[in-house]
Amino acid sequence: MNLIDTMNWRYAAKHMTSQKVSEEKVQEILEAINLTATSAGLQPFRVISISNPELKAKLQAASFNPQVAESSHLLVFASYTHISQAHVEEYISLIANTRNVPLETLAGFKENLSGLPSMPEDFIKNWAARQAYIALGTAIIAAANLKVDSTPMEGFDNAAFDEVLGLKEKGLQSVVLLALGYRDEASDFLVGQKKVRIPLEELIVTLN
Template sequence: MLLEKLNWRYATKKMDPSKSVPAEKVERILEAARLAPTSSGLQPFEVIVVTNPETKARLRTVSWDQSQITDASHVLVFAAWDNYTEERIDGVLAQITAERGQNDGMDAYYARLKGMYLPRDAQTNFEHAARQAYIGFGMSIAQAAFEGVDATPMEGFEADKVDDILGLRDKGLRSVCILPLGYRAGDGDWLAGLKKVRRPKDLFVTEVA
């Protein structure tokens, strides 16, 4: 049951570098991100999978020296589009039309979309794309829990330097969040075993009749 897995998971602070996440589990975690809902189905983000030890070591130096970056077997970097462009939006429409074999008036819908997005400044569009990336990020965290894989959601990094290390700006991308995947160490993790604390439902959920 997913809720049981979500209670099991926590933001692992120390991972066992001797254990590697099987490829098939990583693929399902990535697939969860790919299947995530996004505004107008644009999927304005990509996931970069880092396994090279030297690259992970460089990322650690710009990620507050968090050991999970190097101890995890896989590091997922969620990177959003730096801007919405006509080419990118048209590419989404072309894929939809090709795969469905029909258009169903989508031309008009995406024309309106371009009318809204393209006049906006790049930073506003990046922030919108980043919010879509977080949806995929959350889905990957849930899938990792379902797979029994430890994951540590991270925003603690120098985004510009991560972008440089991975060459993201050349691809029209900017890093948003990072998700190391691995297995919790047997000891040395101060958070392991502590009670999961969340606000009670009556302070979290408001029902409007």
């Protein structure tokens, strides 16, 4: 199935069955997230993958979406609330080690990134959250490619999620969720419905 067929197949499942997504498929989705594009490659977010039924039920109480509990796996995208100089130092070291290059050759890039720790907190929070949303898009496409249903969700109590998952202590804030599972064809009213999208020529402005 080509990409456009896959994208036509996927939709935000409103209800999911109890069927579990294999760990191999979940791992592939997580690897795709790890390979997603992010600003400067800094990856200023983390993804919490939850399959524990009791924990999902606890989080369900702080969400408007039944897919939180119904999902096989719930992915919580949590972005950084600040960038420290230690974050920059660790990232520069990772580049040097991964590419086997001297640290000195990265001095200019490091200098460019070193302004981030002094940026206002609101700027960092908003910027990091936008990076998490880029990763969310990658996850949705990766899941569809594996014929795994997914539902992106914003309808939840962020503060409650942060408390349950201990995110504040880690310098993180929950920003968006992705439920992974399989569509419940018996109870999901959207099963089999055509996608509703505006004409491509209305969405796209082409400047030649």
